[in-house]
Amino acid sequence: MNFANVFARPGLFLTLSVLAVGIAGCGGDSETSSEVSSAEGSGSDSQSPEDGDGGGSSRPSRPSTSERDTPDHASDPVVVSEMTKQSAEEFEQGYKSRLASGQLKSARIPMRSDGPKSLDPIRGSTTYENQCASQTVETLLQYKYLKRPFEYEPLLLTELPQSEDGLTWHFTLKDDVFFHDNACFPGGKGRKITSADVIYSWKRMADIKGANSKVWWLMKDTVKGFDEYKDSQNAAAAFDYDAPVEGFEIVNDREFKVTLRQKSQSFMWKLCMFQTAVVAREAVEKYGERFGLTPVGTGPFIVKEGDWQQGLGIKFSRNPNYHEAYYPAEHMKSDEADDLHLAAGQRLPILDEVQVVFYKTDQPMWLEFKADKLDYAQVPAENFPEAFSKRTRKLKREMKNKGMKGYPVDLLDFIFRGFNMEDKVLGGNSEKAKYLRQAICSALDWDEQNEAFYNGINVIYDGVIPPGLPGYPQGGNSDKAYRGLDLERAKELMARAGYPDGKGMPTIDYYTSRAQNGQEQSEMISTQLSKIGINVQVHLLDFSQLIKKVDEKSAQFFSFAWSSDYPDGENNLALFYGPNEAPGSNHFNYKNAEYDKLYEQIVSMAPSPERDEIYEKMQSMLMEDCPFAGSMARTRFFVVTERMKNFKPVETFENWYKYVDVVK
Amino acid sequence: MSDSSANDSRVLRKFLRHKPAVVASVVIAVYGVVAFVLLVVGVITLPDTLKRVGAELQPGLSSERLPEKRLLDCEWLIDRIASLSERRNPEKALAAFSDMGVRRIADVELDELLNRIDLAWESYDELADIEDVTAAAAGTLDDPDVPPPAEVRSMLTELEKRTDALLEPMTKAEKSTRWFELLLGTDRQGRSIFYRAVYSVRVAILIGLVTALLSVTIGTLAGLAAGYFGGWVDNVVTWFYSTFASIPNIVLLILLAFMFDGGHIDGPINKVTGGLLDRLIGGRLDETLIPVYIAFTATFWIGPCRVVRGETMKIKELEYIQAATVMGFGRARILLRHVLPNVTYLMLINFSLLFIGAIKSEVILSFLGLGVKKGPSWGIMISQSKSEVINSFFWQIGTATTFMFFLVLAFNVLSDALQDVLDPKHV
């Protein structure tokens, strides 16, 4: 097949798609929310069948293919052309009267960990850090709250970034965004954010000296001159934040331009990631290392000194100077059953305070939820049968009678077993090694794992792209895959690999994390592989050691998981891109020139049927070469109490505190 | 103080008169036999304790299950078999079914099985529509649409019959195995609590025996040497035990467990000794009980060392030892023939006390996720049961506690008796 022909004009796709997003993206934006347009500007190339009726989004939507789609995936988006915005007076009045009566709107929610380590966006990596930081600092773009499949919209910007050529992007900041009031500003009054703040915040990501920034990988190879800036500044005695970067150009206080190294589709998604959030330079310079304790940003909530009890919990208080933002009108049809559309037009944030409680173990969390102390809970796997019916995946009667609602959320997970392609036995591009890997893939029974350890609630699928994203095969099944269980095929492949019935097959070293039931899971894998005559030596490591093993390319066969940074299959396809080899994210050390070329092509491509085709092509190569065996995605189940309103559980983005309400 | 046999038999008689102590010894012996049988004969094996034997959280001793729970258990089984029948290769998947312990799926054609599954679902769906089956069966549900209680009960019986039809009828031998499997109920993963608790006897006895033996041996040797030789030997030993004793017990355990955990120490050990571990245990250190032994011994040897050292210093000053020294007997002979027999009573008492210490510490360590790694133990059972207790399910925690209770109680009584008989002056 001739790819060059099909993808001759990637730039065009990019432009069209961006335009399209530009128009649709205004849905949640306060300034233009009453004139949400439908699909006119979208260009005809990117309409997927589902979106064909011109629903609300003109962004090429992703065909939804998961067998177990949550209802919202399957349903139509609803665009409300009129939205009554809550007036500023009413908003203020409401708060004042609550303050006077001592009845502040307050939520109490759990977090299943010992919490974030830092609230500084450039030091965050875990989902817990994401969730806590996302309430206090803000990014230029954000995910639309109710829209599925995911789309982005401007948050600190007046409109989506504009570009003529897909390389140089023009950003315009909103005019009413102020930093939190803080002692670091003259008079303690938060000042208006400027273009310089954005550039400064991004430059901080490059400051890896002293392991300051943990998130450089996000910006690597993205902006023109930025990598050079990073290298020279880290080599210099002191990091100079005022030194110029070729790709950053400040037009005025509200406008700036960014020039990319090459066209990049993921750049916009990165601007939704909390690591790129805008922080105040004054605060960073005043508080230094302690900035991570009480970050100063523009978010709807503030963490005051003493409100973060390390390891215990964190309290967020309403930011009185939050910029004008409203609960979105755009929603999915299915949201109406949960009354998620009723709050449209309410000024944000709705809550006055949010108390997050950290639970290192699930048991007290579930106990407190049952004692009605929490507004929602994620259902721990071991309590799943208590809350949900396995057959229907619906909430049990007992819970329903208390007015609770249950939501399954498919996570953007890629859980797999990986082969080290540089290994003598399992690795390499020889036909025999390939047959061996295919044999192992065919002998592994993911359904059994799912049944035994996850109550069968997870999604098992072929390929590397998680459910709900373009590139995910129809129903999760692809006929190109070697996913098990198919023992006959596995045995035949073993014979072709030169190990009939496992004769002459050396023992495989399998490395996995010592997490919950890691032991039992690996025992199951040993049993499954023993059926085709492969002996497995299991090595249970704790996570840090597992990463180390993999990074050093010394793990022959390992268990790993990747959860998408942004909802685009490209993020997962990058895991097999040659130059990303370990210690980079290509843990498999998979190298395939043809694949790499295709990957380089898709980074700059806008979502389109053509791109979907390349995705499929790339996945087929992976399924044939089998550098991994997979795949599984977790499903998270949420139980939400009656009093918690406007909550649509999601784990892909975390800045949703501002939308929810608690009605006692 | 002398080591005559007349003295020994007097002590023995005194011990035998102590009735609770005799009972305690019998109890310990029973546990020991169970452990031995499991260790050598292997009646209940590790896989037995790990595999499912049925629906989760079933009560033991054939207790009456609530109708709601009966419905759930049927749902679980039908769902399980139905999902197997939807696999790419249903025959194989169904043949491999082992989630009901000894029970197998009915040996019929796939179509017939699918038919039975549909029948069972049909029956299930009727009941699943009822708001609260327990209340409906008792007739306390105030809803005109719900069938009368007698009918609900017969519907439930019918559902169970249809569910049972999915499985092959049991032979007599299978029936008795099945009885044992479900004797004390199942845990949250549907595993047999009885099997797990009994298998854990082996773990407990192993941990107790090895740790207590090692600690007492090391402690006694170090204490004897320190007390008898004095000088720099004494200084070194005291310095050692002061150091170990000054780190709080639990902190030391955690640190040691941290060291062994995840196989970090295996590499260096194998490198230095040329693959010693690989040859000896053929696997990873932290999957065996060795780290637990080492961690406990590191903290437990201090006790016996301290008392033996003190006692040896006292004995050394006694006239007959002095006399023996003057007569030119070798130091080793004096230590072994004259001093050691006089501290054996301390060894016995300490052994008994440390046995208890080891079993109880295992629970704490397992709760912290640092204890036994492979298979069940009472500690693992107790820490796992914390999420079951919330649902008022006490079978697992009750079973593990009871099993552990009698062994520890027996050792407590025995320790007291030994104390009384051998060292009456001790406070």
Next chain:
Amino acid sequence: MWSYLIRRLAYNIPVYFSILLLVMLALRVRDPVFGRLGKNATQEDITALRAELGLDRPFVYQYGDQVRQVVTFTFDEKSWDYDGQTVGEVLRRCIGPSLAITIPALILTSLLSISVSLVSAWFRGRTLDKSLVFVSVLGMSISFLVYIIFGQYFGAYRLNEYLGKDLFAIYYEPSASNATLGEFVTQVWPKYYLLPVMISVIVAMGYDTRFYRAVMVEESSRDYITTATAKGASHGKIMFVHMLKNALIPIITRVVITIPFLITGSFLLERYFGIPGMGNQLLMAVESGDFPIVQSFTAVFAAIYILSNLLTDVLYALVDPRVRLS
């Protein structure tokens, strides 16, 4: 006396430093760098982090730094987990909650078990004594963890359900840490600490009662008691005046010696009830590999242990003129 103290202290210095050494070596069996970097690590990041954590220095320097911190009481090393916070800060905020469990537990356990042991000794050999001894042994034969699990379930969850209001909290509430001293005593402590303290007391009662009873029985067989009895002193007077006074030595020894054990005993309670004490923090630090916290916390625990041992000896001498410190 002073020279004895100084000698004991001097003897404990090498012991103390070897504890620090032991802990630091045990921790360094593992390389903490990889786990902290996550899935996108580059070689550059690894080197930078190693330098940041001070792990690129020779071990002797790292050890020297730890010794310096302990000797100067600064604890100024940065925690690896808590951005911008020193070990000292973490230590300071953890000590309070730990003491709020241990001190009341120590006092209550001692008072209760001494009283029970007196009753037991009073009725020595009779049914009441026998059943008390038996109950203590029974109590000792059940795991600490079982007490905690049932304590939380019945003492907090079920009781609150029954009362319809929260008497004892199931789990610690983060905002409780911001309470003033007055609020702490009147509201926070009863709600969050009382239940764990009660569990701790119940667990320790068995051991302590048995010990104190043995002491009382031992004392009651001494000559002076016989003399007092011969002189016609009343049973009660003998018991409370003569015996208790003389039993003070072992009692005090026991109380002081239990201090470090109480601290560690509260590890599980803190963990289970989410109380932000030293034990809980130390466990978290071990799990996440926050070496500075583990090292310094262990150093503090060891110091407490050594000092309380020393205190036992001194108290011994002060209370009992028969004991000379030499």
